[in-house]
Every structure is written in C-alpha cells, then in structure tokens.
Amino acid sequence: MSREATTVKMLLVMPDATIHRLTLGSFRMSFREAPLTLTTLAALVPPELDMDITVVDESVDVIPHAKPFDLVGISCLTGTAPRAYAIADRFRREGVTVVLGGIHVSLRPEEAAAHADAIVIGFAERAWPQLLRDFRLGCLQPTYQQEAVPLANLPDPRRDLQRRFGYTMPQTVFATRGCHQRCSFCAVPAVPFGWHTRPVGDVIDEIRRLPRKRFAFNDVNLVSDREYAMELFTALTPLRRKWGGLAPVALADDAELLDAMCRSGCQYVLLGFESVRQSSLGQIQKSFNRAHDYSRAMQAFHERGMVVQGCFIFGMDDDGKGVFAETVAAIRDLRIDIPRFAIYTPYPGTQAFATLSDQNRILHEQWEHYDTQHVVFQPAQMSPAELLQGFHWAYRKTFTGRSLIQRTLSSPHPVISLLGNTAYRLYIRRLCAGGPSRHAGGSTR
Numbered sequence: 001m002s003r004e005a006t007t008v009k010m011l012l013v014m015p016d017a018t019i020h021r022l023t024l025g026s027f028r029m030s031f032r033e034a035p036l037t038l039t040t041l042a043a044l045v046p047p048e049l050d051m052d053i054t055v056v057d058e059s060v061d062v063i064p065h066a067k068p069f070d071l072v073g074i075s076c077l078t079g080t081a082p083r084a085y086a087i088a089d090r091f092r093r094e095g096v097t098v099v100l101g102g103i104h105v106s107l108r109p110e111e112a113a114a115h116a117d118a119i120v121i122g123f124a125e126r127a128w129p130q131l132l133r134d135f136r137l138g139c140l141q142p143t144y145q146q147e148a149v150p151l152a153n154l155p156d157p158r159r160d161l162q163r164r165f166g167y168t169m170p171q172t173v174f175a176t177r178g179c180h181q182r183c184s185f186c187a188v189p190a191v192p193f194g195w196h197t198r199p200v201g202d203v204i205d206e207i208r209r210l211p212r213k214r215f216a217f218n219d220v221n222l223v224s225d226r227e228y229a230m231e232l233f234t235a236l237t238p239l240r241r242k243w244g245g246l247a248p249v250a251l252a253d254d255a256e257l258l259d260a261m262c263r264s265g266c267q268y269v270l271l272g273f274e275s276v277r278q279s280s281l282g283q284i285q286k287s288f289n290r291a292h293d294y295s296r297a298m299q300a301f302h303e304r305g306m307v308v309q310g311c312f313i314f315g316m317d318d319d320g321k322g323v324f325a326e327t328v329a330a331i332r333d334l335r336i337d338i339p340r341f342a343i344y345t346p347y348p349g350t351q352a353f354a355t356l357s358d359q360n361r362i363l364h365e366q367w368e369h370y371d372t373q374h375v376v377f378q379p380a381q382m383s384p385a386e387l388l389q390g391f392h393w394a395y396r397k398t399f400t401g402r403s404l405i406q407r408t409l410s411s412p413h414p415v416i417s418l419l420g421n422t423a424y425r426l427y428i429r430r431l432c433a434g435g436p437s438r439h440a441g442g443s444t445r
Contacts (some may be wrong), residue, residue, distance in 0.1 A: 006050075007050050007051065007052050008049065008050065008051045008052070008070045008071055008135075008136070009051075009052045009054075009067070009068060009069045009070050009071075010045075010051050010052065010053050010054070010069065010070065010071045010072070010073065011054045011056065011063070011064075011067075011069045011071070011072045011073070012038045012041055012042060012053065012054070012055050012056070012072075012073045012074075012075075013038075013056050013057075013058065013063060013072065013073070013074045013075070013084075013087060014035060014037060014038055014056070014057045014058060014059070014074075014075055014076075014080075015058050015074065015076055015080035015083035015084045015087060016058030016059050016080070016083060017059060017077070017079060017080055017371065028059065028060045028061070028166065029060065029165065029166060029167065029168065030057075030059045030060050030166060030167045030168070031168055031423040031424075031427065032167065032168070032169070033167060033168070033169035033170075033171075033172045033216040033218060034159070034162055034166070034167040034169065034170050034171070034172045035057060035172070035218075036157055036172050036174060036218060037075045037102070038055045038056075038057060038075065038161075038162070039055065039157035039158045039159055039161060039162055040124070040154075040157045040158075041073060041075070041124060041128055042055055042157075042158035042161055043154075043155040043156060043157050043158045044124060044125060044128050044129055044155065045128075045129070045132060046129050046132060046133065049132055049133065049136055051071075051132070053158070053161060054067070054069075054161075055158070055161040055162060057162070057163065057166070058083075059166075060163045060166035060167070061163050061166070063087065065090075069091070069096055070096065070097065071096070071097050071098075071099070071132075071135060072087075072088070072091045072096055072097070072098045072099070073098075073099045073100075073101065074087055074088055074098065074099070074100050074101070074102075074116075075100075075101050075102035076100065076101075076102040076104050076105065076112075077102060077103060077104055078103070078104045078107070078187070078347050078348060078367050078370045079367060079368060079369075079370045079371035080104075080368075081104045081108075081111075081112075081367040081368075082366075082367050082368045083368065084100065084102075084104075084115075085112075085115040088100060088115040088116055089115055092115075092116075092117070097117045097118075097135065097140065098115070098116050098117050098118075099116060099117065099118045099119070099120065099131065100112045100113075100115060100116040100118075100119050100120070101119065101120035101121075101124065101128075103187055103191060104348075104367070105119050105120065105121060106121045106122055106191045107187070107190060107191065107347070107348050107349040108348055108349075109121055109143070113142065113143070117140060117142075118131060118140050118141060118142055118143065118144065119142070119143055119144070120144045120145075120146075121143065121144070121145040121146070122145055122146045122147050122191070122193055123146045123147065123149050123177075123193065124146065125146070125149045125151070125154065126146050126149055127144040127145065127146035128144075130144065131144050147193050147194075148193070148194065148196070149196070151177070151196055151197065151198040151199075151202075152198070152199050152202060153202065154198070154202065156206055156209060157172075159171070168419065168423070169214070169215070169216045169244075170212075171210050171211075171212055171214065171215035171216070172215065172216050172217075172218050173203065173206055173207060173210075173215055173216070173217055173218070174198070174217065174218050174219055175197065175198050175200075175203045175217060175219055175222060175228075175232055176195070176196065176197050176198070176219045176220075176221070176222060176224065176225070176228070177193075177195070177196040177197075177219075177220075178193065178194055178195040178196055178220070178224075179195070179220045179221040179224050180195060180221070180224045180225075181221065181224070181248075181285075181286070181288070182285055182351075183284055183285050183286050184283075184284045184285045184350060184351035184352045184355070185284050185313070185344060185345065185346065185347070185350055185351075185352045186347075186350065187347040187349065187350060188220050189350075190347065190348075190349035190350045191349065195224065195225070197225060197228050200228070200231050200232050200235050201235075203232060203235075204232075204235045204236060204239070207236065207239060207241060208239065210241075213240075213241055213242055214241070214242045214243065215241065215242075215243050216243060216244050216245060216268075217243060217244070217245035217246070218245070218246075219245060219246060220246060221246060221247070221248060222245050222246060222247060223247055223248065223251055223257060223261075226254070226257060229257060229260075229261075230256075230257060230260055232264075233257075233260040233261050233263070233264040234260060234264075236264040236265065237260075237263050237264045237265070239265070240265065241265045242265045242267050243264075243265050243266055243267070243268075244266065244267060244268030244269065244270070244307075245266070245268075245269065245270070246269070246270045246271075246272075247261075247269045247270070247271060248271070248272070248288070248289075249271050249272070249273060249289050249293075249294070249297050250288055250289070250290075250297075252293075252296065252297035252298075252300035252301065255300070258300060258301075258304060259304070261304075262304040262305065262306065266306060267305065267306060267307060267412075267413055267416065268306065268307045268309070268413070268416055269301060269306050269307070269308055269309070270308075270309045270311065271297075271301075271308055271309070271310050271311065272286075272289075272311050273289065273291075273294060273310050273311060273312055274286055274289060274311065274312060274313045275289075275291065275312065275313060275316060275319075275323075275327075276291050276294070276312070276323075276326055276327055276330045277291060277316075277318055277319070277323070277326075278290070278291045278292070279318045280316040280317075280318045280319060283316050283317055283318060284313075284316060284352070285351070294330070294334055295333070295334055298334045298335060298336065302335070302412055305412045305413070306412060307337045307338065307411055307412055307413050307416045307417055307420075308336055308337050308338070309336075309337065309338040309339075309340055309420060310331065310334070310336035310337075310338070310339055310340065311340045311341075311342065312327050312331075312339070312340070312341050312342070313341075313342050313343070313344050313372075314327070314341060314342070314343055314344065314387060314390060314391050314394070315343050315344030315375070315377075315379050315387050316344055317379075317380040317381070318380075318381075319379070319380075319381060319382075320381040320382065321381070321382055321386060321390065323390070324390040324391070324393055324394045327341075327394060328394050328397050328398055331398060332403070335407075335410055336407075337407055337410075337411045337412075337416075337417045337420070337421075338407070338417060338420035338421055338424070339398050339399075339424075340424070341391060341394050341395055341398075342372035342373075343372050343373060343374065343375055343387065343388070343391050344377070344379075345370055345371070345372045345374075345376060346362065346376070346377055347370060348365075348370075356377050356378075361377050361378040362376065362377050363375070363376050363377055363378060363384065364376060373431060374388075375387050375388050392431070392432045395424075395428045395431065395432070396428060396432065399421065399424055399425045399428055404418075404421045404422070404425060407421055408421060
C-alpha cells in the first residue's frame with residue numbers, strides 16, 4: 001500500500017532535561033508549565049495527511065519504543081542535544097525517518113544534520129507542514145528553514161495529547177516571540193529571527209477556550225513592546241483569569257503598565273535580577289537592571305499582590321567567593337518569594353560563548369552539561385569546583401525549613417509561594433546529590 005493511502009504513525013519527542021521534576025515510583029510531575037513545542041507541532045499537522053500522533057515529553061513520560069512509528073520529530077535545547085541525538089540514532093537504525101528541530105538545531109545545524117534525515121531551522125508554522133507534505137509524497141528535503149512568519153490564525157496547541165497531571169501548570173499560552181534586549185548569555189538573540197507578536201484577539205480567544213481559570217504565558221519578555229502589552233492586558237482584564245509569566249525588573253518603573261498587568265489577573269512574575277552587583281550586570285549587557293533599585297522594584301510588585309520568583313546567576317567575571325553569601329543575604333532582605341539560582345552558561349552562538357572561546361576558557365562542549373547546573377567554563381576569580389560548591393551552598397542556605405516558612409508567610413499569595421519553595425527544596429536534594437565531580441565540568445576540548 002502506498003504511503004499516501006496509509007495512516008502515518010508519528011512520534012514527537014522532547015528529550016529529558018533531568019531537572020525540576022518530582023518522581024514518585026512511575027509517577028512524574030514537572031515543576032514547570034507545560035511546554036508548547038510538541039503540542040503546537042501536533043496542531044500544525046495538516047488534517048488531510050491522516051497522521052496518528054503520539055507526544056512524549058521525557059520529563060514526564062517514557063518513549064514507547066515497542067510501538068511502531070513511521071516518522072519521529074525531536075525538538076532539543078543545547079542541554080538535551082546529546083539525548084536527542086541518541087534517540088534519533090536509535091530510531092534511524094530501526095529504519096524510521098527522523099526530523100530534528102529546536103533552538104540548538106538552529107544554532108548548530110551541521111552537527112544536528114548528522115543525526116537526522118531532515119532538520120528544521122527557525123520557526124515551524126510553515127516549514128513543518130511543508131516537511132510533512134513532502135514526507136507523504138516521498139520527497140523529504142534535508143533542510144527546512146523558516147524565519148519571519150505572521151503569527152495570526154494559529155491553531156490551538158493539542159493539549160489533549162500532553163500527559164494529564166504532568167505539570168504544575170498545565171495551561172500555557174504565548175503572545176510574543178523574541179526580545180528587544182541583547183543579554184550576552186541569552187540564546188534568544190543568538191538566533192536572529194527578530195521580534196514577533198500574535199494578534200491580541202487571537203491570544204484572547206485562545207485563553208477563552210482554556211478549560212481552567214489559571215494559565216501561564218511562556219514569553220521571554222511579555223512587555224518588550226509596551227503598546228502591545230498594554231493592549232493585551234486591557235483585553236485580558238474582563239476575562240477574570242489568573243496568570244503568571246516573565247517580566248523585566250525595570251517594569252517596576254512603569255506604574256501604568258504594571259497596574260494594567262495587575263488588573264489583568266497577574267499573580268506571579270519571574271524576574272531576572274541576575275546579580276546584586278552592578279558591575280556584573282554590565283558585563284552581561286544587562287545594565288538596564290539597577291541593583292540599587294531592587295528593593296523598590298520588589299515593593300512595587302508586592303504592593304500589587306504579585307508573587308516574585310527572582311533569578312540570580314553565579315560565575316560572572318566580577319564574582320568572587322563572597323558573591324554567594326552576598327546574594328543569599330540580598331534575597332532575604334528583598335523578600336523574594338521564590339529564589340532561583342543558575343550557573344553562568346555560555347550557550348553556543350551567544351556573545352558569552354564567543355568571548356570565553358576567544359579567551360580559551362570554555363572547558364568542553366559536552367552539551368548535556370550546558371543546563372545552568374554545571375560549570376562548563378573557567379571562572380575568573382575561583383575554580384570551577386568552587387563555583388559549583390558556592391552554587392550548591394547558596395541553594396541549601398536559602399531553602400532551609402525556616403527560610404521557606406518565612407518566605408511563605410510573608411508572600412502576597414502564600415499557596416503559590418509554598419508550592420514553589422517546596423518544589424525547589426525537593427529539587428535541591430537531587431541537585432546536590434551528585435557531588436562536585438559530577439557537575440564541575442569535564443575534560444577540556
């Protein structure tokens with residue numbers, strides 16, 4: 001029977017990032033919001049192609065290798081690239097056609113192409129349906145590339161295919177892509193596809209169709225375009241939904257926009273403070289953060305009833321060994337509701353990677369360690385092991401039982417704060433279990 005006349009069995013996979021999840025026997029729950037990548041790819045499948053779709057996010061699911069598939073699509077980040085390649089190689093040995101996509105593929109296309117029958121670079125709204133049609137016709141091309149694309153009239157993600165009870169926040173929506181800032185460590189500007197917005201009406205219609213009241217925006221910077229953000233928040237307000245998302249610390253300077261955000265139902269924001277040292281902020285091209293204004297910014301968000309998850313990075317060139325205790329003390333004084341730490345990570349394609357490569361300070365390109373939990377470069381003022389030990393110490397010191405209770409009781413929404421802090425306390429046990437040798441780097445290139 002010809003391929004055109006049969007149902008194609010397709011598997012869509014997001015490889016396991018191995019962090020931020022709860023595992024109890026066979027039960028897995030991710031501490032993050034449901035990712036949109038796989039459910040969006042499933043929604044973009046042209047209905048006339050007759051495809052039976054299985055979605056597997058390895059963070060919460062297991063790949064059903066016993067089930068036969070005709071086509072496997074894998075989306076990977078830099079930290080999950082080796083796992084993605086291993087999955088791809090196994091299916092290809094079995095004669096299955098494999099497609100690779102995701103931000104790492106866009107950053108390292110030649111590397112990814114060695115493990116796939118086809119790769120997708122950039123966005124998928126047009127490239128992915130064309131790839132599937134070509135596959136059906138037996139004329140699959142090795143590379144599909146898409147950059148600018150209008151984001152109007154997109155289908156709703158196939159949330160019915162994601163694991164039920166797999167995520168603490170199962171309903172995720174996006175309104176924008178990209179960011180106008182150029183932070184040196186961020187992979188978003190490393191893929192130069194620009195800034196894009198969905199029509200506000202489309203976003204609101206999708207939110208209306210969500211079966212539950214609470215959702216999250218997964219946008220990197222939802223307020224990067226102020227006029228768009230104001231229109232979105234104004235349209236969202238009558239829906240009386242509750243939501244969370246990412247925002248810049250500098251939003252605290254814009255009382256009008258912050259009030260509109262509050263009225264629209266925002267209860268939770270993730271803020272990238274990154275450092276308590278202004279010199280370090282300058283090094284990563286994030287001088288628009290003003291460390292001396294952090295207290296005032298926190299007050300602005302708390303006055304509007306918003307829980308703040310504050311993110312901090314260790315390992316910039318101005319970071320000596322004192323930065324860990326300095327940051328832990330600042331978190332206490334600022335009354336950050338849910339603290340989060342990361343190790344400075346120079347992702348390929350970023351300015352950080354280029355600078356450290358020129359200085360011969362990249363320790364290796366073992367991509368599985370490029371996850372902000374390992375040290376993959378030589379710090380300026382300490383050893384890789386000292387950076388890792390300080391990172392672990394900061395987490396343990398910040399998430400003592402007493403600290404957790406104090407943050408929860410002082411939070412604008414104690415339940416949200418308790419869930420977030422408890423999730424990180426569980427995560428820390430696994431993070432620190434491997435010891436320095438597991439996380440402090442590896443062999444040099």
